[in-house]
Amino acid sequence: MGVTSSPCASCKLLRRRCAKDCIFAPYFPPHDPHKFAIVHKVFGASNINKMLQELQIQQRADAVNSLVYEANARIRDPVYGCVGAISYLQNQISQLEMQLAVAQAEILCIQMQNNQDSPSPNYDNNNYNLPEIQIDNDNNNLQQYLRLLEIINNSN
Amino acid sequence: MGVTSSPCASCKLLRRRCAKDCIFAPYFPPHDPHKFAIVHKVFGASNINKMLQELQIQQRADAVNSLVYEANARIRDPVYGCVGAISYLQNQISQLEMQLAVAQAEILCIQMQNNQDSPSPNYDNNNYNLPEIQIDNDNNNLQQYLRLLEIINNSN
Numbered sequence: 001m002g003v004t005s006s007p008c009a010s011c012k013l014l015r016r017r018c019a020k021d022c023i024f025a026p027y028f029p030p031h032d033p034h035k036f037a038i039v040h041k042v043f044g045a046s047n048i049n050k051m052l053q054e055l056q057i058q059q060r061a062d063a064v065n066s067l068v069y070e071a072n073a074r075i076r077d078p079v080y081g082c083v084g085a086i087s088y089l090q091n092q093i094s095q096l097e098m099q100l101a102v103a104q105a106e107i108l109c110i111q112m113q114n115n116q117d118s119p120s121p122n123y124d125n126n127n128y129n130l131p132e133i134q135i136d137n138d139n140n141n142l143q144q145y146l147r148l149l150e151i152i153n154n155s156n
Numbered sequence: 157m158g159v160t161s162s163p164c165a166s167c168k169l170l171r172r173r174c175a176k177d178c179i180f181a182p183y184f185p186p187h188d189p190h191k192f193a194i195v196h197k198v199f200g201a202s203n204i205n206k207m208l209q210e211l212q213i214q215q216r217a218d219a220v221n222s223l224v225y226e227a228n229a230r231i232r233d234p235v236y237g238c239v240g241a242i243s244y245l246q247n248q249i250s251q252l253e254m255q256l257a258v259a260q261a262e263i264l265c266i267q268m269q270n271n272q273d274s275p276s277p278n279y280d281n282n283n284y285n286l287p288e289i290q291i292d293n294d295n296n297n298l299q300q301y302l303r304l305l306e307i308i309n310n311s312n
Contacts, residue, residue, distance in 0.1 A: 042207075044200040051198075051234060059235045066239035070226065078207060079215045082238040083222035089245035096252035103259035110266050 006030040013037060014045055023052050027064040035068055042071035162186040169193060170201055179208050183220040191224055198227035 007018030008025035013036055018025060024045075028036040039048055048067065052060050074081035163174030164181035169192055174181060180201075184192040195204055204223065208216050230237035 042199065042203060044203050047198060047200050051230075055234060063235045066236045069239045070237060074207075078211060079219045080222045081226060082242065083225050085242055086238065086245065089242065089249060093245060093248055093252065096249065096256060100252060100256045100259060103256060103263060106263055107259060107266065110263065110270070114266070114270065 009033045009036040010040070010045060013040060023049060027061060038071045038075060039064075039067050042074050043067060165189045165192040166196070166201060169196060179205060183217060194227045194231060195220075195223050198230050199223060 006012075007016075007030065008022055009028040009030050009032060010024035011018035011022060012030060013033065024036065043051075048064075051067070052063065055063055070082050073085060077084045080087070162168075163172075163186065164178055165184040165186050165188060166180035167174035167178060168186060169189065180192065199207075204220075207223070208219065211219055226238050229241060233240045236243070
């Protein structure tokens with residue numbers, strides 16, 4: 001990390017003198033010209049300058065990293081950029097939520113079936129005519145399962 | 157949807173004549189000046205022009221919408237912009253994947269316990285000394301459950 005007199009990657013690309021207090025220099029070192037080139041292509045040096053000026057110094061490194069990420073996404077996918085990734089992740093979340101709801105409904109369903117199959121010894125079975133309710137055990141479980149799925153889907 | 161002679165929102169903001177073939181006009185109508193102002197602030201008119209020029213006409217409306225979305229995200233969160241949303245969604249996915257793994261392990265665990273409690277009538281119980289294996293049923297299930305969780309976590 002020696003001190004270098006080379007202009008930063010931004011000033012090199014913009015062909016200007018790199019001042020001692022250059023706002024780009026801490027984030028765009030001369031050995032990584034591509035990093036600035038890509039944000040310059042998408043956002044423009046003037047806009048990046050303005051955006052960084054509006055932030056506190058300790059926030060600027062994170063802002064530069066997120067701008068580089070966004071610019072790379074836009075170069076890879078010129079139509080959707082980062083928004084394509086957001087849409088993909090939102091779809092993944094919907095699928096996982098659905099799978100989780102199904103798994104949780106399945107757990108409830110198995111637990112209810114187990115409770116019906118093995119009534120707790122603490123209850124007086126004469127007061128709970130469970131065997132009579134189970135006219136068609138498979139169909140009954142399926143209906144419980146579908147009802148649970150419906151409840152879970154409606155609650156989302 | 158009558159034909160209007162008003163310049164589009166972009167040309168109005170940039171104080172220039174809106175040509176018949178203005179690249180911005182189809183996407184930045186004069187009645188919505190904020191839409192162009194926000195993408196101009198983040199990306200700059202010149203960059204948006206270049207990005208649209210590089211796309212096919214039928215892709216441009218989607219590109220403009222995604223640029224407006226990204227610009228709005230950057231205005232709301234000047235440090236992380238869209239990348240903040242991506243990070244949040246990725247965390248949500250990790251949590252859902254973990255919850256799903258736990259739920260699926262729980263289903264397997266209950267099913268294994270049920271199989272042990274009620275051996276299938278198709279099997280000859282003399283060949284499968286299941287009752288002998290169940291020295292400590294609760295502890296055994298717990299260990300199976302933890303092993304399954306370990307397998308699922310290692311596979312991710």
